[in-house]
Amino acid sequence: MVRLPSRTVTARVALAVGGAVVLVGGVTACGASAGDDKDPDHRTFALEGRTLTVDSDDSALEIVAADGNPAGKVEVTRWFQGSVAIGKDPEVTWSMKDDRLTLRMKCSGVVADCSAKHRIEVPRGVRVEVEDGDGSVRARGFEDALSIRTGDGSVHVTDSSGPLTLHTGDGSVHADVDSRQVRAETGDGSVHLELGAVPDLVDSRSHDGSVTIALPRATYRVTTETGDGSVDVSVPRSDSSSHVVTARTSDGKVTVGTAN
Incomplete structure (x- = not known):
């Protein structure tokens, strides 16, 4: 499976340290919105069988049974905006194994602010189960x-x-x-x-x-x-x-x- 690069954005944050103000490079984190992503990622996954489980930890989901979608194919579009002032860069991943589509977002640190959205197009005739932790x-x-x-x-x-x-x-x-x-x-x-x-x-x-x-x-x-x-x-x-x-x-x- 080809691993696509993660999408990252940094943030500028003012932190008081011993009376001094330290600036961390970027822009101020103030409510990330996945809808601001003007260049979403797109990927096609092969689906074996007539069932699909969508396993997402933290994303808004739009799931559509599409007439034009070819049998055995799941089309996924992903929008993401994120920033972490101090800590690891935010990361979003997607993968398919058997009939389970797994969507993950890692966003933690000082002033972590991330937002993800996925649109999932499923062929007609597929039973779908969605498990979303937050969204x-x-x-x-x-x-x-x-x-x-x-x-x-x-x-x-x-x-x-x-x-x-x-x-x-x-x-x-x-x-x-x-x-x-x-x-x-x-x-x-x-x-x-x-x-x-x-x-x-x-x-x-x-x-x-x-x-x-x-x-x-x-x-x-x-x-x-x-x-x-x-x-x-x-x-x-x-x-x-x-x-x-x-x-x-x-x-x-x-x-x-x-x-x-």
Whole structure:
């Protein structure tokens, strides 16, 4: 595997040492943004099989099921900005082994400030599992199963019809999809689900935030629970319905209604 050079930026920082001010060369670190990278890196990885696991430690991710993507190929574009005043230069790496795409960023030292973003284009017909330690995740276009888990960041899925499993430790979850099976959970944030097809199962949970579900016209078996907040269910209900909807939050409002 060819190892591509890391992308580095230095920073100028004023440090007080024994009453004196020492300048470390570069520019002042003040909030790196990957979007400022005007020359992103691009690479194509071979994919064996019909599943892909994206393993990222600290990056915003955009994942797209692309019609034009050739079978067996995963296209990745990477934006990166970073600076470390005192310490090792920041580094970003990417690699593929079997069906696992691993994305890593090393950024530590005095006044370390780094930001990374990846766009991953996946062929149609591939099941995708995302594991992101810290960063928002956006996905669209999936007809097969999609699982997203991030420790800290929002999750947003659109234009998809395959089964969804969405989880964030801290952030909102938003899905506007035709999926018939949706599981969505956040530790701290709101959940908003808008479904274009009558689902078989919706299981949504927030430990601290509102839960809103908009459904097509049908009769549903609905279970709701909130520790502190109001509940508003306006869809037709029946305990014998095969369309099961659960909405729970420890602190927030629960709304289950008909989509416009």
